[in-house]
Amino acid sequence: MTSDHVSVSDATQAAAVAHRAVSQRPHTDRAAWLEALADALDAHSSELVALADDETHLGEARLTGELARTSAQLRMFADVVREGSFLEAAVDHPDPNATPPIPDLRRMLVSLGPVAVFAASNFPFAFSVLGGDTASALAAGSTVVVKAHEGHPELSRRVASLAHTALQTEGAPDGTFTMVEGRETGVDLVRDPKIRAVGFTGSVSGGRFLFDVATQRPEPIPFYAEMGSINPVVVTPGAAAHALGEVADGLVGSFTLGVGQFCTKPGVTFAPAEAGLAAALGERVDLQPKALLNDRIGAGYRHRLNEITDLDGVEVVRGSEPSEDSHAAPVVLRTTAVRVLEQPEDLLDEVFGPAALVVDYSSLDELRQALAVLPGTLTATLHAAPEEEALAAELLDVLGRVAGRVLYGGWPTGVAVSHAQHHGGPYPSTTSVHTSVGTTAIRRWMRPVAYQTTPDALLPLPLQEANPLGIPRRVDGVLRPPSS
Amino acid sequence: MTSDHVSVSDATQAAAVAHRAVSQRPHTDRAAWLEALADALDAHSSELVALADDETHLGEARLTGELARTSAQLRMFADVVREGSFLEAAVDHPDPNATPPIPDLRRMLVSLGPVAVFAASNFPFAFSVLGGDTASALAAGSTVVVKAHEGHPELSRRVASLAHTALQTEGAPDGTFTMVEGRETGVDLVRDPKIRAVGFTGSVSGGRFLFDVATQRPEPIPFYAEMGSINPVVVTPGAAAHALGEVADGLVGSFTLGVGQFCTKPGVTFAPAEAGLAAALGERVDLQPKALLNDRIGAGYRHRLNEITDLDGVEVVRGSEPSEDSHAAPVVLRTTAVRVLEQPEDLLDEVFGPAALVVDYSSLDELRQALAVLPGTLTATLHAAPEEEALAAELLDVLGRVAGRVLYGGWPTGVAVSHAQHHGGPYPSTTSVHTSVGTTAIRRWMRPVAYQTTPDALLPLPLQEANPLGIPRRVDGVLRPPSS
Numbered sequence: 001m002t003s004d005h006v007s008v009s010d011a012t013q014a015a016a017v018a019h020r021a022v023s024q025r026p027h028t029d030r031a032a033w034l035e036a037l038a039d040a041l042d043a044h045s046s047e048l049v050a051l052a053d054d055e056t057h058l059g060e061a062r063l064t065g066e067l068a069r070t071s072a073q074l075r076m077f078a079d080v081v082r083e084g085s086f087l088e089a090a091v092d093h094p095d096p097n098a099t100p101p102i103p104d105l106r107r108m109l110v111s112l113g114p115v116a117v118f119a120a121s122n123f124p125f126a127f128s129v130l131g132g133d134t135a136s137a138l139a140a141g142s143t144v145v146v147k148a149h150e151g152h153p154e155l156s157r158r159v160a161s162l163a164h165t166a167l168q169t170e171g172a173p174d175g176t177f178t179m180v181e182g183r184e185t186g187v188d189l190v191r192d193p194k195i196r197a198v199g200f201t202g203s204v205s206g207g208r209f210l211f212d213v214a215t216q217r218p219e220p221i222p223f224y225a226e227m228g229s230i231n232p233v234v235v236t237p238g239a240a241a242h243a244l245g246e247v248a249d250g251l252v253g254s255f256t257l258g259v260g261q262f263c264t265k266p267g268v269t270f271a272p273a274e275a276g277l278a279a280a281l282g283e284r285v286d287l288q289p290k291a292l293l294n295d296r297i298g299a300g301y302r303h304r305l306n307e308i309t310d311l312d313g314v315e316v317v318r319g320s321e322p323s324e325d326s327h328a329a330p331v332v333l334r335t336t337a338v339r340v341l342e343q344p345e346d347l348l349d350e351v352f353g354p355a356a357l358v359v360d361y362s363s364l365d366e367l368r369q370a371l372a373v374l375p376g377t378l379t380a381t382l383h384a385a386p387e388e389e390a391l392a393a394e395l396l397d398v399l400g401r402v403a404g405r406v407l408y409g410g411w412p413t414g415v416a417v418s419h420a421q422h423h424g425g426p427y428p429s430t431t432s433v434h435t436s437v438g439t440t441a442i443r444r445w446m447r448p449v450a451y452q453t454t455p456d457a458l459l460p461l462p463l464q465e466a467n468p469l470g471i472p473r474r475v476d477g478v479l480r481p482p483s484s
Numbered sequence: 485m486t487s488d489h490v491s492v493s494d495a496t497q498a499a500a501v502a503h504r505a506v507s508q509r510p511h512t513d514r515a516a517w518l519e520a521l522a523d524a525l526d527a528h529s530s531e532l533v534a535l536a537d538d539e540t541h542l543g544e545a546r547l548t549g550e551l552a553r554t555s556a557q558l559r560m561f562a563d564v565v566r567e568g569s570f571l572e573a574a575v576d577h578p579d580p581n582a583t584p585p586i587p588d589l590r591r592m593l594v595s596l597g598p599v600a601v602f603a604a605s606n607f608p609f610a611f612s613v614l615g616g617d618t619a620s621a622l623a624a625g626s627t628v629v630v631k632a633h634e635g636h637p638e639l640s641r642r643v644a645s646l647a648h649t650a651l652q653t654e655g656a657p658d659g660t661f662t663m664v665e666g667r668e669t670g671v672d673l674v675r676d677p678k679i680r681a682v683g684f685t686g687s688v689s690g691g692r693f694l695f696d697v698a699t700q701r702p703e704p705i706p707f708y709a710e711m712g713s714i715n716p717v718v719v720t721p722g723a724a725a726h727a728l729g730e731v732a733d734g735l736v737g738s739f740t741l742g743v744g745q746f747c748t749k750p751g752v753t754f755a756p757a758e759a760g761l762a763a764a765l766g767e768r769v770d771l772q773p774k775a776l777l778n779d780r781i782g783a784g785y786r787h788r789l790n791e792i793t794d795l796d797g798v799e800v801v802r803g804s805e806p807s808e809d810s811h812a813a814p815v816v817l818r819t820t821a822v823r824v825l826e827q828p829e830d831l832l833d834e835v836f837g838p839a840a841l842v843v844d845y846s847s848l849d850e851l852r853q854a855l856a857v858l859p860g861t862l863t864a865t866l867h868a869a870p871e872e873e874a875l876a877a878e879l880l881d882v883l884g885r886v887a888g889r890v891l892y893g894g895w896p897t898g899v900a901v902s903h904a905q906h907h908g909g910p911y912p913s914t915t916s917v918h919t920s921v922g923t924t925a926i927r928r929w930m931r932p933v934a935y936q937t938t939p940d941a942l943l944p945l946p947l948q949e950a951n952p953l954g955i956p957r958r959v960d961g962v963l964r965p966p967s968s
Contacts, residue, residue, distance in 0.1 A: 023881075024881075065583070065584065068583045069583050069584055072582070072583045079961075083961075085958075085963060088924075090903045090904035091904055092900075092902045092903055092904040092905070095902075098556070098900065098901075098902070099549070099552045099553050099556045099901075100549065100553055100898055100899075100900055100901070101898075101900065102900040102901075102902045103894065103900060105900060105902060105904040105905055106904055107903075107904040107905065107906050107922075110884070112917065211699075211704070212699075212700070215695075215696075215699040215700075215704070216696070216699075219860075219910075219911040219912070220695070220699070220911060220915060222916070222917065376703075386939075389941065389942070392939075392942055393942055396935075396938070396942055397507070397508075400594070400933050400935075403933070404931070404932065404933060404934065405933070405934040405935075405936060406933060406934070406935050406936065406938070407935075407936040407937060407938075408935070408936070408937055408938040408939060408942065409937055410587065410936060410937050414584055414585075415584075416576075416582065416584055416585065416586040416587060416589060417582075417583075417584070417586075418576045418579075418582070418586045418589060418961075419574045419576055419591075419958050419960075419961045420574035420575055420576040420589040420590055420591040420934055420958075421576070421589055421591065421934055422591050422932040422933065422934035424931075424932070426703075426931075427703040427704060428703070431704060432706070433596065433706065433930070433931035433932070435932060438591075438934075439961075440572075440932070446917070447888070447908075447910075447917035448888065448906040448908070448917070448919060448924070449884050449887070449888060449889070449890060449906065450888065450889040450890070450904055450905055450906035450922075451880075451889075451890050451891075451892070452889060452890065452891040452892070452894060453891060453892055453893055453894050454880070454890070454891075454892040455876075455892060457873065458873070458876055458877055458880055458892065472963050474569075474903050474904075476903070477563075477567075477902075477903045477923075479569060479956050479963070479965050480965075481963050481964075481965060
């Protein structure tokens with residue numbers, strides 16, 4: 001049965017049955033499943049990259065790297081499963097003298113149940129069929145129904161087919177992973193009573209619509225959406241004075257990467273007016289048009305670009321709107337901090353595509369006022385000179401209030417997959433406080449259960465007194481790594 | 485200014501200003517604030533218990549214990565703050581060979597901002613002004629606006645006044661804690677843009693109404709509601725054969741505790757038909773009426789009791805509806821598993837007050853079918869005989885799917901405050917996967933921030949390379965307790 005013929009109800013029914021089977025097995029079984037998925041991607045890298053390039057125009061180099069990142073992510077979650085901290089196992093031995101008395105209590109996280117994952121268009125591997133949401137959900141012990149993205153249907157089908165084979169070979173229950181297709185399936189999937197949580201990567205309008213569906217169900221479910229983000233950059237007077245060329249080089253590289261179709265694209269940069277950053281960017285951009293992901297993205301980009309350039313006080317420094325066949329050259333826009341304060345919601349809104357807005361400020365007070373109206377964002381980046389330590393501390397504090405990742409120097413595109421990573425920020429960049437990249441992404445799919453005065457033999461393995469799996473646990477309040 | 489004159493907007497404005505000040509200070513300062521609050525409660529125990537008894541009729545013994553539990557909870561969070569694990573600090577050193585390369589990344593949790601706490605009526609200390617929500621939020625670094633419960637206004641004002649004095653004496657910023665009053669203030673508080681999360685304890689109807697307000701804001705915020713729960717108990721054939729008297733004694737004690745006004749009251753018990761559990765309960769209940777919390781609770785109890793006793797196949801084994809002045813004697817109801825399967829939504833719904841429903845099952849298959857339609861619940865309790873190990877394993881698995889805490893033997897009333905505790909379950913018992921009791925309750929008020937390539941001196945103390953606070957951290961993926 002190919003995925004374009006799988007109905008939502010068949011997929012969720014299979015996922016529910018499989019979830020019971022998965023729950024009966026040692027959690028460590030899942031590590032081998034994740035590694036088999038990683039191996040399948042790597043073994044078919046050339047074929048998959050070629051399919052992806054046909055459907056997304058993102059280029060072989062970028063796609064090869066993205067596939068490698070995606071298989072590495074699957075392997076990282078295999079390690080997370082084996083290490084066992086993600087279970088957050090805690091054991092409290094009885095304490096009759098506590099207020100109130102403490103009985104034998106043992107707590108761990110278990111999976112929420114079957115979950116839905118909405119694939120994104122702009123990362124056809126890393127945020128698609130076997131991307132971070134699927135990898136973390138499988139690691140958690142959830143079963144997964146992926147809603148394929150219409151932007152790369154053939155790639156999605158091929159990856160799903162490889163996934164089925166890999167999971168079957170490793171002995172995962174049928175229904176552990178299923179893919180469904182069709183724009184109209186999305187709402188049905190979010191409303192399906194068997195689905196217990198949703199991961200989504202896409203636009204604010206699409207994400208908010210489905211968030212509302214999820215929260216207005218008779219039984220609301222968590223809806224983890226990663227949506228739009230302006231990823232502000234602040235260039236201090238010191239950085240502008242000492243390193244304007246370097247900043248301009250880096251910013252052009254970052255905002256045009258992947259034809260500006262990264263959720264972490266630095267969209268709005270605050271710079272001293274006298275530095276002329278917008279002009280410096282204009283001199284550096286390569287006006288050769290490149291293919292956007294698809295015509296839908298092209299139309300959205302054109303619409304939003306027209307919207308922002310129609311605003312008073314927004315100057316097009318260089319570039320033009322995308323062609324009818326959705327090829328786009330970079331666009332550099334310029335405005336002032338005073339204008340931002342007058343119309344923050346229109347100016348500080350994502351432009352998905354290769355456009356960058358420079359906001360000139362004429363004093364630090366103007367900068368402070370403008371930063372106070374920043375919306376929630378995935379990332380925020382500060383470029384400061386070493387001697388501006390007090391100013392840098394102040395600005396990092398301000399940026400940390402609105403962003404999930406704060407960079408000192410460097411550029412936000414390129415999201416490392418690691419333990420200390422976080423990809424998520426205040427609304428509208430995400431709908432929850434959780435991350436969709438990095439090891440803690442697994443927690444989104446889990447809920448705690450505490451067992452009280454339960455005989456050892458009836459407890460799940462991670463909670464048995466002897467700690468047979470050797471996982472880290474908190475015992476009577478003290479964190480104990482596996483070795484102790 | 486007394487709390488009945490504080491407006492929502494004044495309170496949230498003060499909380500927002502205070503939150504900036506709190507964020508600038510070492511997180512360990514908060515431990516002393518929490519201890520000062522605990523000391524204030526303990527120092528005024530007799531006075532506060534007398535006030536509480538006047539307003540709630542819960543009795544001196546119970547209220548004295550509840551106050552001690554509440555101050556112990558504040559002290560526990562002081563310990564949690566000092567220990568530092570709650571920050572979930574993680575440090576990844578650069579790894580240029582990773583796919584993609586890992587820059588220096590350091591992640592920790594920070595507070596979400598000012599939060600709102602809705603006090604409950606049934607625990608005038610433990611789930612009220614300085615209860616678990618307030619304690620965990622202050623520990624997290626949030627500032628708190630408490631909406632007082634109308635059921636105990638004088639007690640609430642006195643506790644708030646003691647809290648103000650204690651916090652001021654310890655040097656906490658003004659606005660760290662504020663109480664507002666008035667039923668109509670609730671919606672304004674949840675809608676206030678400065679409020680970043682809400683904790684609520686109360687009914688399903690009230691909780692769901694405010695959950696919808698919170699999730700439908702322009703910027704949705706987390707709404708952690710602990711609502712209704714039937715807390716099912718399963719008595720196996722073995723337990724009924726060997727220990728029916730003991731089970732009946734324990735169940736009567738638990739469902740009548742606090743005049744049946746515990747969120748963890750065991751409301752529905754499945755027992756073998758031939759055991760006659762309902763009759764055994766009827767013989768044991770003390771029909772002396774006791775005062776319910778207030779007339780509103782009395783009216784709600786009467787309404788719901790009439791609703792359930794009007795259903796076909798529900799027998800009143802013993803007891804009667806509450807008096808007009810809201811005094812209630814225990815009520816024992818009986819129905820069958822067959823009836824539950826016919827009308828699960830009406831029969832498996834909370835009765836808030838001293839009523840217990842016994843569901844007689846005539847075979848294990850009937851029991852299994854009935855358990856399959858259980859709604860989400862805070863707790864589920866199994867009473868089995870030692871020789872029924874396979875059945876017990878099966879039933880624990882089933883109960884663990886719908887409950888946040890699973891008990892083998894014992895009774896669910898009385899919620900220990902400890903590291904392995906969890907108080908929360910699938911909807912409608914709570915609106916989220918998080919807990920409102922135990923140390924991990926703190927995580928509800930926090931969000932992650934990752935710092936990338938940030939100079940050591942500009943990092944928050946918990947993330948600096950030397951780990952100056954000596955807190956547990958995950959370094960390059962390896963969990964390191966403070967000693968190592």
